[in-house]
Amino acid sequence: MLPVDISSHGYLVDRVIKIVLIGIVIIGIFSFSVLIYMLWAFRRTKNPNPLPDVPPLLKKVVLIDYAMIVFDILLLVISSYAWIFFFVRPADKIKQEIVRKGENYIDVKAIGRQYFWTFHYPGKDGKFGTSDDFKLGNLLVVPQNSNIFVEVESKDVLHSFFVPSARMKYDAIPGRKTRVWFKPVQVGEYEIVCAELCGAMHYNMKAILKVLPPQEYEDWLKNPLKIAKGQDLFDTLVRR
């Protein structure tokens, strides 16, 4: 059921999800079998008088508590591992590392408003606030295999920057700027949605994440607005 995973870290999230789901299904099936067995074995027609004590075999069900503890610890470890690895470290630190290693990265600002996203690009000089900045409405174009730093911000109410395919979600909070990081590894068009109730058209606050091969991205960057305008996604922008 999970949508396709295009990010470099998504497999970790998926792994946590799979482990925990398998675990709870096993514990659940066990509990339900014990329960159904008890309902069947101790029904009044079969067992007219209650036993003076719980059957010893059933007393062992208490062990499920210990199983639960073990499972909890396992879950904590794997979940914390994924969290520490990709989310605890401030994106700034990841960025420093990436700069040191000389990997590709791009900076983008994602600004949420009722009910659209604008994505600000720093332009050729890589700095915000200069004249070659440009912005796109409801369209985020990024190169494949490059580190994307998205500074999530909101101008009015709470939004949430949710990219299901990239296993990435972060709330856009007015007054706070949060930088998140992900690295798309697969080319294609994916959806960005809003996951925090932001008003009447909450369900319609969607944008496109377009992952291009590096070369195509360079071409696009030469004249970004021209191509972007081809998208009818600008409708929402125009309306406001």
Place this chain on the structure above:
Amino acid sequence: MTEEHAHEQSFISKYVFSKDHKTIGKQYLITGIFMAIFGGVLAGLFRTNLASPGFLTHEQYNALVTYHGAIMFFWVAMPILLGGFGNILIPLMIGARDMAFPTLNMLSYWTFFVSTVVLILSMFVPGGGFSGGWTIYPPLSANPEVFMGSQLGTVLFLLAVALEFASMLMGGVNFITTIFVMRVKGLSFMKLPIFIWMELIASLLFLFSVTPLIAGAIMLLLDILLGTHFFRVEAQKVGDPVLWQHLFWFFGHPEVYVILFPALGILYEVFTTYSRRPVFSYKTVVYSTIVAGVLSFIVWAHHQFVAGINPISAMAFSLTTILISIPFSMQLVVLGLTIAGGSIRFTPAFIFGISAFAMFVIGGLTGLPLGAVAADIYFHDTYFVVAHFHYTVFTIAVLSTISGIYHWFPKMFGRKINETFGKIHAFLTLVFYNGFAFPAFFLGLAGHPRRYYTALELGYLRKYQWVHEFMTISAILLIATQIVFLFVFFYSIFAGKEEKEPNPWKSTTLEWLTPSPPPHLNWGSYVPVVENEPYEYAKNGRDFIPQGRLVEIKKKEV
């Protein structure tokens, strides 16, 4: 009934402004049941919209979602489980003649009633009711200019919630005092029925968790009315929306346990009675409930893992959240093993009880992926959350409640409720409920965010529209079943077969000693004396040993 002549009361003081805890409890119960149907119908309406978008406007959809959540928490689960069962059963189970503060109790109900009226009014003000989600997150709720509903609707909604909190606080003060001070002779704390323990801990949790939120609500109201910016952000003016989330969830998480504990308490009473076995381990239940209650105060930020909280504290909260599953797994094991070795009577109360237990196992287990911080990045605010809390809260607010109603109906009203109907009711409820709640897990896995007017706008969700349709049909059938139950319930109150036997289920706790319905001041010219543990079933070769017996008292002249 010997007291009746001494307390001739007018209709108004007997049934309307009554200070009798049983009448107040019934008032709470019936108001709660009506609100449940109301909230259910709201759910049916917005689910219809999900199946066929365009049925409602966007504002209406959001408002209905908001009111459904708020009603089910504050106007159904709390009044029924605390106000209703708590009021009726606490004095009866501890052998008291009434609550410690009967007048406060009456005020509590009427404040609640006013809050209900204000809430329903707020839905119909011009411009529409509040539609910012039951969590009332600012800035959406605090900025009239960005908010889609009307300011009046928002203020009335907040007022209604505030009145409801005030009412439940009055009730809580009453419960705590009554349980501490008015236990009958011989009823020490470790002999209290588990239901009483649960009500006590729930009241304490509510008292200590809701009060910071009241502080927050005052600030939010100032934001809306005076233009301050505690939670709003304007140029140069730094409010902090996240502060509200903290205050809200500091309340919000214990609140879930406030309604969960009494529901579990009902299940303990029901399981022991119908399986004829004592509680598997009384002390484990008491201590694990206390531990869970204390832990519930330090787990709240798991609702905000991706809401801009410090990632290190997110890990700490993930740890406590996962830890809290341990006392609950202990509870559920004890609860499940209570029926082991028993001789189970499949009455409607037991069927509802056991289905509540089974559903709660699902609800509890699916809490784990949400508590694990890495998985929550994906699941946060998706239908997985919706499914999870319907498996917990629906279980609490509906299945356990109905189980309790079937169990104590003879005691409350002195009449019987049809058993065959009860069994059909249980079966249909279970089927339709799973039909509507279980598919939501899969929608959540597919990444379907909550509170969406329709899924058709998103490419990756369009193919799941049939799931929504299926869920909607199940939900509507579920509500229809409950409406039928409502009719049977009222029919049985007025025209059910009379129950002459004070203890039809052969249960042990004190409330079954007095006639059904209990006379004024509960015990007439008798008083209960406690001699035994609360759950003495299958002991010394006897089927059951009541917790106490009634002894006659010589009444001093006043």
Place this chain on the structure above:
Amino acid sequence: MSSSETRVEEIEHKEYYESFSVPFQRFGFWVFLSGEIIILGGLVAAAILFRLSYPNWFESSTYTNVIISSINTFVLLTGSLTAVLAHKNAVDGKWDKVQLFLGLTALAGLTFISIKFIEYSREIHHGFVPSKDVFWMFYYGITGIHGAHVLAGTFIILGVMLFLKKKKLVEAVENAGLYWHFVDIVWLYIFPLFYLT
């Protein structure tokens, strides 16, 4: 609580219920106070969080009037003294003195509110409205809520004074006093938060 039910409770209480160290009126009142502490505590906690992070807090707090607020502190503390003396006399059974001291406490409450009113009007006159900045919104929010509590305390004390004409209950005097002391303690923290630092 005037019906015959209550009297039945009072007579039977000792004989039929488990013994408990605190009378139920006072216990119930403490449960209520316990909640009240967190309501005001929550507001103060929010104020402290913003105080620690908002650099201009001290600037703004110099505009509040230390003299007026010091007088108000004095008034509240005196009210506390008279409230506790009322309770002492009630325990000793000197009920006419109880009336006197309760009257003085209520007077202190009314004085406090009048002074607060003058203070507010001066500040609003000078343009310090609640929406001015972080300091002022907390100032009005918290002192406003506190003022409402003082008002409530005054009404409770006046109510107890009227009630005492019919029934001489030590618990009533004590609980009214407890509420007053609680409001006083809250002020002891508000005073430095908004006026001194």
Place this chain on the structure above:
Amino acid sequence: MQKQGHRHPPYVGIYFILLVLTAASILVSFVVHREAAPPFVFTLSTVKAALIALFYMHLKYEGRYVIALALIPLIVFAVVLFALMPDIIPYQKM
């Protein structure tokens, strides 16, 4: 039903201590540097609050249940305050 066991503490004496402490805290706030003043002033406030709670509110003579009722809110207060610090303060300073 009032417990008659304890003697009355010296209420008037405590009142004068409270007044002196209040004067001291006002003095401190004017004399000490503004960044350094809050700890002193709030400590004095806490002393005063403790005096009132212990003697005027009779907590010194109460049983454990009432003392618990008075202390639990303070614990809740501390939990809220400290758990929120890492979240609220850094963002406000921006």
